[in-house]
Amino acid sequence: MKTWLRISTLWAMLLIVGCNTANNQQEPEEEVNGEEKQEDSDAEQTSADDDAEQEGKSEGVENNEDFLAVEDEFTKEFLVDTDVEPGFHQMRGKLDGFEMVIPENGIISDLLHDIENDAIETLIYTFNDHSEKKTYNIKLMYYRKYPEKVKQNYLNVFKDEVGFDGEYKYEEANDLEMYHESYEDDGRYGPVLKYFGYLFSKHRNQAISYEFICVCQGGEECSLSLEEEAEMAEKLMYSIRLLEQ
Numbered sequence: 001m002k003t004w005l006r007i008s009t010l011w012a013m014l015l016i017v018g019c020n021t022a023n024n025q026q027e028p029e030e031e032v033n034g035e036e037k038q039e040d041s042d043a044e045q046t047s048a049d050d051d052a053e054q055e056g057k058s059e060g061v062e063n064n065e066d067f068l069a070v071e072d073e074f075t076k077e078f079l080v081d082t083d084v085e086p087g088f089h090q091m092r093g094k095l096d097g098f099e100m101v102i103p104e105n106g107i108i109s110d111l112l113h114d115i116e117n118d119a120i121e122t123l124i125y126t127f128n129d130h131s132e133k134k135t136y137n138i139k140l141m142y143y144r145k146y147p148e149k150v151k152q153n154y155l156n157v158f159k160d161e162v163g164f165d166g167e168y169k170y171e172e173a174n175d176l177e178m179y180h181e182s183y184e185d186d187g188r189y190g191p192v193l194k195y196f197g198y199l200f201s202k203h204r205n206q207a208i209s210y211e212f213i214c215v216c217q218g219g220e221e222c223s224l225s226l227e228e229e230a231e232m233a234e235k236l237m238y239s240i241r242l243l244e245q
Contacts (some may be wrong), residue, residue, distance in 0.1 A: 075108045101239040133222040139211040190216035196232035
């Protein structure tokens with residue numbers, strides 16, 4: 001229970017801090033010591049070069065600052081293939097129970113990863129689209145084995161956790177039974193999209209829950225489209241595979 005509370009608290013703090021950081025950064029400093037800030041031609045040229053670089057990108061998740069998954073020491077421990085497709089790597093959980101793709105600028109924090117009793121793995125990773133002023137947070141909870149008779153309880157509790165009171169969509173894909181849905185909400189700093197699913201192996205008592213949250217951080221400069229963001233959410237979710245052990 002303590003582990004669950006720690007992860008959940010850090011998960012909430014991650015969303016709040018991320019929003020605060022982005023909003024603090026989006027307001028440029030206009031005066032220094034009472035004088036208007038001057039911009040020289042070099043700075044203007046750098047900005048123009050950055051814009052040109054962004055326009056040239058067409059695949060993966062845009063990030064005009066860096067691509068850190070292969071540079072971050074903790075995240076690298078999860079990567080099993082860095083040449084899956086442009087913009088994405090393949091990652092595997094520490095319990096060797098699941099694999100999925102992760103954007104090349106996705107970062108897994110050691111503070112937001114935990115394994116309980118060698119049976120339950122909680123993992124959260126984040127990535128940004130700086131050009132669109134959006135932050136993405138993905139949370140996974142993998143269960144090496146769950147009691148089949150409490151499957152419906154898992155689904156009901158998950159609804160409460162994600163704040164949803166409707167009915168799941170159901171489908172079968174990738175040898176999985178998939179229960180999923182999505183909705184938009186108004187966050188403190190702008191609109192929020194939530195896409196979530198519970199995936200059960202069709203042949204083994206393995207399961208994994210999936211939460212995708214897209215937070216708009218740019219105020220009027222940022223907008224969310226449920227249809228467009230769902231494409232990324234579904235790409236990540238449909239890439240999940242539960243591995244035989």
